Amino acid sequence: MISSLIVAVLQQIPEGFERVTGGQQVEQIPAAPLVVASYAFFLLLMVFYLWTIWRRIGKVETDMRALEQRQGQKR
Amino acid sequence: MKKLFVPLAVIVAAMFVAAPIAIARADYESTMLLVQKIFYFHFATWMALTVAIGVCGVASVIYLFKGSKAADWYAAASAELCVIFGVFGLFSGSLWGRKAWGVWWQWDARVTMATMLVLVFLGYLMVRKYGGPGSEKLSAAMGIFGAATAPFVYKSVDWWRTIHPQTTVMKTLGEKWPGAWMLVWFCSLAFILLTVLLLVARVHLEAMRSRLDDMYLAAEE
Numbered sequence: 356m357i358s359s360l361i362v363a364v365l366q367q368i369p370e371g372f373e374r375v376t377g378g379q380q381v382e383q384i385p386a387a388p389l390v391v392a393s394y395a396f397f398l399l400l401m402v403f404y405l406w407t408i409w410r411r412i413g414k415v416e417t418d419m420r421a422l423e424q425r426q427g428q429k430r
Numbered sequence: 431m432k433k434l435f436v437p438l439a440v441i442v443a444a445m446f447v448a449a450p451i452a453i454a455r456a457d458y459e460s461t462m463l464l465v466q467k468i469f470y471f472h473f474a475t476w477m478a479l480t481v482a483i484g485v486c487g488v489a490s491v492i493y494l495f496k497g498s499k500a501a502d503w504y505a506a507a508s509a510e511l512c513v514i515f516g517v518f519g520l521f522s523g524s525l526w527g528r529k530a531w532g533v534w535w536q537w538d539a540r541v542t543m544a545t546m547l548v549l550v551f552l553g554y555l556m557v558r559k560y561g562g563p564g565s566e567k568l569s570a571a572m573g574i575f576g577a578a579t580a581p582f583v584y585k586s587v588d589w590w591r592t593i594h595p596q597t598t599v600m601k602t603l604g605e606k607w608p609g610a611w612m613l614v615w616f617c618s619l620a621f622i623l624l625t626v627l628l629l630v631a632r633v634h635l636e637a638m639r640s641r642l643d644d645m646y647l648a649a650e651e
Contacts, residue, residue: 384528384529384532386465386529387464389465389468389526389528390464390465390467390468390525392525393468393471393472393521393522393525393526394450394471396518396522397471397518397522400514400517400518404514405628405631408628408631408632408635412631412634412635412638415635415639415642418642419638419641419642419645422642422645422649423645425649426649
């Protein structure tokens with residue numbers, strides 16, 4: 356069954372190159388997903404970058420507090 | 431600057447809300463149609479990158495020859511922005527190229543040199559992170575050379591005629607299509623102001639890190 360299907364599909368594929376005849380068969384790459392992807396990527400990149408800055412500032416603040424506490428305990 | 435940060439953030443946020451609406455409403459370009467709309471943020475990101483490169487180059491020179499700590503913070507912060515904006519510039523260019531050139535990537539003079547430029551600043555950050563003691567000076571030298579490379583990247587499209595549009599595109603855009611010219615500079619201004627905001631935030635982080643280092647040193651003594 357499957358082998359007969361494969362044979363049928365293969366028989367539909369033309370051998371060699373064939374020129375386009377009639378109509379306007381031109382290759383079309385849709386632009387909308389590319390434009391949306393570009394702007395979405397920028398938004399995600401900015402959100403990610405702002406998150407990393409916020410996280411790093413938070414880490415430094417935590418370290419500062421821990422150090423101050425240790426200093427306070429020593430005294 | 432701290433007082434200006436919040437009002438500036440509000441202005442930048444408003445500009446980034448307005449920009450996509452204006453871009454969506456802008457006319458199509460005659461040959462590329464919809465995909466040309468990538469141009470508005472693509473060009474603007476390279477403008478922001480240029481500002482970040484300028485800051486990194488000047489701050490690196492000041493740090494290397496005068497030893498100013500603040501200059502080192504500005505250099506490190508702007509180098510990171512160079513990588514961020516560079517990555518977006520290359521990514522958006524790749525998406526635009528997929529439709530306009532028919533390929534995701536082209537080893538065109540401008541694209542290749544821009545990639546090298548981003549890699550120089552990525553190298554700056556890696557040297558700084560993993561270079562050990564004294565890496566600040568080594569990375570400052572990289573920052574200066576990265577900044578020196580920027581004019582070559584800009585002129586590459588005029589010197590080596592390949593597939594990327596030439597620098598004259600912006601000059602002719604102002605004459606032929608003032609609406610698009612205004613919009614692209616509006617986006618560029620939004621990106622440049624965003625660069626200022628991010629730079630202030632990153633410099634604040636560097637200043638805090640420096641203060642923490644001083645605290646550790648004081649604790650050891």
